[in-house]
Every structure is written in structure tokens, then in C-alpha cells.
Amino acid sequence: MKKIFKISLLLVATLLSACRSSSSSEHSEKLVSSSSEKTSEVTSSSSESSSSTAFRILDTVKNIRIENNYLMWDAVTEATYYNVMVGSTGAEYERKTVYDAHELDLMTLSKVYTCATVVTITAHNSHAISVPSDAFTIICIDGVYYEFYSSPFEITYTNFKVTDYELSWETNANFTEIKVGSDDPRVIPQTYISLPDYISGNAIHEFTFKGRVLLKEGPSFTIKVISHNLKYYLYDDNLKLETPTLVRDDNIVGIIASGLYNNFAVTIGSHSFTTTASNFDLLDYAEYMTSEAFTVSVRAAYDNILYSEAATLNLVYIDGV
Known part of the structure; x- marks a missing residue:
């Protein structure tokens, strides 16, 4: 009888332990589930917020043009302002910021750009930017701005002169191509050359010049230089021989x-x-x-x-x- 009683107590204790373990497991599962749901909600909310403020790339500015001294371009979707970069990144660099519009009065620039000058434009908003536009070249002639390649701009050369061993000139070209006789042409940025580097011997030498400004080329023309007994003379209408x-x-x-x-x-x-x-x-x-x-x-x-x-x-x- 005592054995039966002990066995009964043991069974009761075992059942109570199992019940406690089951209850604890269910409670733990509920806590994990609740925590997982909250984490999911926070992640979802953070993702939605991030997607609305993430950095993005806007469309590139297109159809740049000039009308009545205004630089104009097509509006870019979602852009709230534009940066207009004028010139190179060096001393000539100038930036203008245009808000809620897609045009710029070129006469408000810090200087009048009488030389061919490159312009690029980027579109912006608080969390987005475009890549720079294709280069657009401007020039001001007699107070009027033009797109350079369709402007009345002409490449000119003046004031050729020979001093000792040097031939020099004045020009509005950025680069000059020089060809002497059948020699290969040379392209230089300066406005002078050392004549012994190009010609030798007593003769009349013909130089062919052609100027360049960016991608624009001027017409070719020739000048003549006389070399005689290691001295040089520009052969033009101003050359006069000394009276003996x-x-x-x-x-x-x-x-x-x-x-x-x-x-x-x-x-x-x-x-x-x-x-x-x-x-x-x-x-x-x-x-x-x-x-x-x-x-x-x-x-x-x-x-x-x-x-x-x-x-x-x-x-x-x-x-x-």
C-alpha cells in the first residue's frame, strides 16, 4: 500500500513538471513571436523612410541654347535648382546657381566672355543630382552672346614681325598650325617661333599658317621669310632695302x-x-x-x-x- 502511494505521488510530480515546462515554452514562443513582429515593423518602416530620401541620379540637362542673351535648357523632372559652370576649373571658373527656373541671364555673369568659353549644367534637388551636361560653348561678340560654333567669330592673325631670330604675331587663336614647304606641320600654342628651328640657308621660305580655337579651324594663309647670311627678314610690302x-x-x-x-x-x-x-x-x-x-x-x-x-x-x- 505504501508503495502504491509513493508511485502515485511520483506520477503527480512528473505531471506537474511537464505542465510547467509546456507553459514556459509557450510563453517563450509568444515573446519571440512578438519581438520578431516588432523588429519586422521597425525594419519595414526604416526601409520606407530610406527609400523616400535615398540619393538618386536625375536626368541629364539637355537642349541647351541661347536666346536673347539668355542661356536656356529643358527642365529636368524633380530638379529644384541647377548649377551652371562657366569656364575651366582654374582661375576662369565661375558657378551660377539657378533656383526654380531653367534659364540664366548671361549678362549677369562676372565678366563678358569674349573668348570661346565652355559651359556645363547639372540638375539638383535635396537628395539627387544629375551628371554634367554635354559641353556647350559660348562667346560674346559686340555685346551679343552666341553658341560659339554658329557664331560670326573669325580667327585672325595680325602684326607679323621678325626680330633677330624670332618670328612673332598676334592672334585670337588658341593654337597655330605651321607648315614650311614639304615639312610636316607643327601645332603650337605660343605666338612666336625661333626661325633657325624651321629654316636654313639663303632663300625665300614660305610658311603656311592655320589657326584653331577648340574644334574650329580658320582658313590657311601664307607668309614669306627671307634668310640671308644668318639674318632674317619678313618678306612683305613693308620690306625695304637700304640705299647704298x-x-x-x-x-x-x-x-x-x-x-x-x-x-x-x-x-x-x-x-x-x-x-x-x-x-x-x-x-x-x-x-x-x-x-x-x-x-x-x-x-x-x-x-x-x-x-x-x-x-x-x-x-x-x-x-x-
């Missing part, structure tokens, strides 16, 4: 000349000839002289294409003198 000086010693006439020349054009009375000598004897030309007064004239010459003013002597031929 005549010195008479009895019947010998001496010629003193300087600068550019390679022969002399001589006239004695009615007779003319050329010589490279620096003097001549009048008696060698006695047949062209008369007892009347006659004139000796000498001009410095180069290749029989350039002549100086004439130096003269007025003489009378009497008895061989």
Missing part, C-alpha cells in the same frame, strides 16, 4: 651697302648691268659716256625682285677722266 652709298676715287666707284642684298643694279648713262662686286671702273664703260653730263646710279638688289632707292653720281666725261 657711292664713294668715288678717281675713276673707281666704290659701293658701301648693308642689310639685305645680294647684287647691285648699276646704270651708267644709257647702259645698265648687274654686279656683285663692291666697286667698278668707269673707264670700263667709256663707250657709254659722252662729253655731256651723265648719271651713275646704283641700287642694292635681292634676287632681282627687291630693289632699294638709287644712289647717284652726276659726272662729266672729259678726255678720259
Whole structure:
């Protein structure tokens, strides 16, 4: 009887323990489930908030144009302002911010851009930006802004001059292509060259020039430079040969000349000839002289294409003198 009682108590204790364990498990599952649901709600809420403020890329600004000195472009969806970048990132860089509009009065820029200048535009809002637009080039001519490549802009060259060994010029081009004879062309940014780097020998050399501004090219043209005895001369309408000086010693006439020349054009009375000598004897030309007064004239010459003013002597031929 005692054994039966003990067994009964043991069974009751076992049943009570099992009930407690089941209850604890159910409670734990409820807590885990509740915590999981709350975490899911927080994650979902955070995701929705993040999606509404996440950084995004806006459409690129397109159809940039100029109308009546206003830079204009098509509006970009969701953009609230635009940054207009004018010039390079160096000293010429300028930025204008345009709010709630898609145009900019170019006359409000800090300077008048009379040289070809690149413009790019980006669209923005508080959490989005576009990539920069394609480059658009502007220029102001006589107070009016144009798209550079359709503007009346002309590439010009002026004031060519030779100083010692250097040829220089003035231009509005960014780069100059230079070709001498059959040599390969060279492209340079400066407005001068050292002539010995391009030509040598006594001759007339032809230079072909062509200017460039960004992608725009000007017409080609030629100039000529004379190199003679290691000296250089610009061959144009302003080139003048120096008038020689005549010195008479009895019947010998001496010629003193300087600068550019390679022969002399001589006239004695009615007779003319050329010589490279620096003097001549009048008696060698006695047949062209008369007892009347006659004139000796000498001009410095180069290749029989350039002549100086004439130096003269007025003489009378009497008895061989």
C-alpha cells in the first residue's frame, strides 16, 4: 500500500513538471513571436523612410541654347535648382546657381566672355543630382552672346614681325598650325617661333599658317621669310632695302651697302648691268659716256625682285677722266 502511494505521488510530480515546462515554452514562443513582429515593423518602416530620401541620379540637362542673351535648357523632372559652370576649373571658373527656373541671364555673369568659353549644367534637388551636361560653348561678340560654333567669330592673325631670330604675331587663336614647304606641320600654342628651328640657308621660305580655337579651324594663309647670311627678314610690302652709298676715287666707284642684298643694279648713262662686286671702273664703260653730263646710279638688289632707292653720281666725261 505504501508503495502504491509513493508511485502515485511520483506520477503527480512528473505531471506537474511537464505542465510547467509546456507553459514556459509557450510563453517563450509568444515573446519571440512578438519581438520578431516588432523588429519586422521597425525594419519595414526604416526601409520606407530610406527609400523616400535615398540619393538618386536625375536626368541629364539637355537642349541647351541661347536666346536673347539668355542661356536656356529643358527642365529636368524633380530638379529644384541647377548649377551652371562657366569656364575651366582654374582661375576662369565661375558657378551660377539657378533656383526654380531653367534659364540664366548671361549678362549677369562676372565678366563678358569674349573668348570661346565652355559651359556645363547639372540638375539638383535635396537628395539627387544629375551628371554634367554635354559641353556647350559660348562667346560674346559686340555685346551679343552666341553658341560659339554658329557664331560670326573669325580667327585672325595680325602684326607679323621678325626680330633677330624670332618670328612673332598676334592672334585670337588658341593654337597655330605651321607648315614650311614639304615639312610636316607643327601645332603650337605660343605666338612666336625661333626661325633657325624651321629654316636654313639663303632663300625665300614660305610658311603656311592655320589657326584653331577648340574644334574650329580658320582658313590657311601664307607668309614669306627671307634668310640671308644668318639674318632674317619678313618678306612683305613693308620690306625695304637700304640705299647704298657711292664713294668715288678717281675713276673707281666704290659701293658701301648693308642689310639685305645680294647684287647691285648699276646704270651708267644709257647702259645698265648687274654686279656683285663692291666697286667698278668707269673707264670700263667709256663707250657709254659722252662729253655731256651723265648719271651713275646704283641700287642694292635681292634676287632681282627687291630693289632699294638709287644712289647717284652726276659726272662729266672729259678726255678720259
